[in-house]
Amino acid sequence: MLNKQPLCLCYYAKHYRLWLTGSNFQKEIQDKVKEDLKGEDGLKKSIYIVLFSSVLLLVGCNPKTMEEVFDHEMKNNKDVDEYKLVEKVEEDNVIIFTSHKEDDDYNKDQPKLALFVKSGDEWLWKKTNVCQLDKWNGNLDGEPYIWCGTITEPRHENVIVGDTEAEMIEMNDGIKRVWYHMSKNRNEEIKVILTDGTEEWLKEVIK
Secondary structure, X not given: OOOHHHHHHHHHHHHHHHHHHOOOOXXXXXXXXXXXXXXXXXXXXXXXXXXXXXXXXXHHHOOOOHHHHHHHHHHOOOOXXXXXXXXXXXXXXXXXXXXXXXXXXXXXXXXXXXXXXXXXXXXXXXXXEEXXXXXXXXXXXXOOEEEEEEEOOOOEEEEEEOOEEOEEEEOOOOOOEEEEEEEOOOOOOEEEEEOOOOEEEEEOOOX
């Protein structure tokens, strides 16, 4: 007997939502719902259905994965008209993406980095950094500090942050390559290694 009530509620919730949203206009279903919701018992059923449907909707809409949290935040960001997920780096909990307003041609293809952390069963968007073209940028708002940029020169082979080679992500245009590194040092040195083996400073620390 205890198992019947949830099944009954699921049945009513399903058809009640279909009826309300107009996705199913079959007359027999509408008549069945109307008949079952008559009288005092029907009022109780209505309350159960509304509550149960609300729970289903909340559970169904709750983002579960890193990508779902990313999509949810982007779709609800009033400063973003278009966005694109370029790459997900699971081992670093990082997503490389682009986003811009409709009339913002300057930032249309500007790569950005989003860092996520997991708290219990939920993913949280912790911080963001803009990976500027042929420059370096740092998000120093708490550890880990994020260093990133975007190289466009074919002669630039890789990037070294401190003593560590930065992660490199190729963009879809075949030109831009996003590099990033997360560290505990607020004042890293950053240099580019060229294809001929020489080096160029992007950020030099004067000692």
